[in-house]
Amino acid sequence: MKNSHNEIGIVGTGFYVPEKIMTNYDLEKIVDTTDEWIRTRTGIEERRIANVEEATSDLATKAGLKALQNTNIPPEEIDLLIIATHFPDYHFPSTSCITQNKLGLTNAVCFDLSAACSGSIYSLFVAESMLKNSNYNTAMIIGSEIFSRTVDWEDRDTCVLFGDGAGAIIIKKDQIGKKIISFNFGSDGSGADLLKIPAGGSKLPTSIKTLEQKQHFIKMEGKKVYKFAKKMMVDSVIQALDEVDLTRKDIDLLIPHQANIRILKAVAKKLHLPIEKIMINLEKYGNTSAASIPIALDEAISQGKINKGDIVVLTAFGAGLTWGAIVIRW
Numbered sequence: 001m002k003n004s005h006n007e008i009g010i011v012g013t014g015f016y017v018p019e020k021i022m023t024n025y026d027l028e029k030i031v032d033t034t035d036e037w038i039r040t041r042t043g044i045e046e047r048r049i050a051n052v053e054e055a056t057s058d059l060a061t062k063a064g065l066k067a068l069q070n071t072n073i074p075p076e077e078i079d080l081l082i083i084a085t086h087f088p089d090y091h092f093p094s095t096s097c098i099t100q101n102k103l104g105l106t107n108a109v110c111f112d113l114s115a116a117c118s119g120s121i122y123s124l125f126v127a128e129s130m131l132k133n134s135n136y137n138t139a140m141i142i143g144s145e146i147f148s149r150t151v152d153w154e155d156r157d158t159c160v161l162f163g164d165g166a167g168a169i170i171i172k173k174d175q176i177g178k179k180i181i182s183f184n185f186g187s188d189g190s191g192a193d194l195l196k197i198p199a200g201g202s203k204l205p206t207s208i209k210t211l212e213q214k215q216h217f218i219k220m221e222g223k224k225v226y227k228f229a230k231k232m233m234v235d236s237v238i239q240a241l242d243e244v245d246l247t248r249k250d251i252d253l254l255i256p257h258q259a260n261i262r263i264l265k266a267v268a269k270k271l272h273l274p275i276e277k278i279m280i281n282l283e284k285y286g287n288t289s290a291a292s293i294p295i296a297l298d299e300a301i302s303q304g305k306i307n308k309g310d311i312v313v314l315t316a317f318g319a320g321l322t323w324g325a326i327v328i329r330w
């Protein structure tokens with residue numbers, strides 16, 4: 001299916017990361033790990049940690065505010081707010097409703113979207129589709145995550161990988177350029193057990209036993225997720241490009257989910273892309289899940305890595321399993 005959406009474009013981005021920096025050397029003091037292992041196996045050097053007063057909506061609000069300031073769009077012009085997160089403020093109400101109130105988005109319809117690390121590109125596509133099929137004009141999507149509260153700080157397999165942060169993207173009708181011209185998404189629930197937080201939901205409600213067994217923390221089969229990530233990001237990018245008769249040679253900048261430098265290098269190799277065409281900032285923030293692509297997009301723009309007319313491809317993978325790619329002509 002061809003999907004050239006001609007009118008809706010990205011008008012602004014913004015991000016926020018907490019002030020507190022946790023380096024690999026800090027981690028050496030709390031788990032059996034080394035800076036060398038983390039850097040060579042993941043590319044991560046440091047990550048940000050939210051302070052105890054900050055909830056997911058607080059990070060989202062700060063990122064959303066920056067996007068509003070960057071675009072000069074008044075809050076009441078936002079018709080739709082979607083927040084992608086794995087760890088909302090509450091089971092309900094949605095973190096997007098709480099963020100709406102903090103940002104003063106008085107006219108926005110709000111909901112959260114659950115697609116783990118693929119959440120921001122899923123949200124971007126859902127928002128774009130909703131704008132296309134309604135009289136809404138402007139939408140904000142935010143990926144916001146506080147991983148420091150869902151990792152087990154005694155589990156070196158996971159705690160070294162993640163970080164806290166939020167990134168926002170605003171899209172609007174009647175724009176020239178910066179449009180989604182193609183997409184490819186997929187999900188495979190048969191891989192649901194590879195990456196999950198087992199307790200705290202309807203399947204395993206919170207109990208003394210679940211707390212004692214540390215079932216409220218992330219459990220991951222890292223190697224299997226690694227293999228899946230490499231394959232699905234490459235396939236998804238190629239399929240999304242193919243929909244609009246483009247090839248990997250047309251990519252000016254690939255903005256992948258920032259999980260592991262080895263995954264990004266393997267994707268670059270398979271796509272025959274020089275590493276300069278891949279946006280990489282995971283050394284500073286670690287894996288911020290749904291926040292990682294909006295943060296990387298904002299940094300790519302502010303670092304002058306994107307020019308008018310460029311083909312920019314966003315791609316992600318995550319728990320679910322979920323994956324996808326979005327092609328944007330800037």
Ligand code: UT7
Binds near residue numbers: 160224
């Ligand atoms: O957004 C999606 C989220 N998930 C991901 O992106 C995860 C994808 N997977 C990965 O990035 C990689 O699989 C990891 C970084 C998680 C692990 O890298 P790996 O090369 O697959 O390492 P491994 O799990 O095979 O472990 C190799 C060794 C093991 O020791 P032995 O059995 O060889 O003695 C681990 O126990 O490294 C050990 N190890 C560590 N050593 C020091 C695992 N974690 C650590 C650590 N520090 N933090």
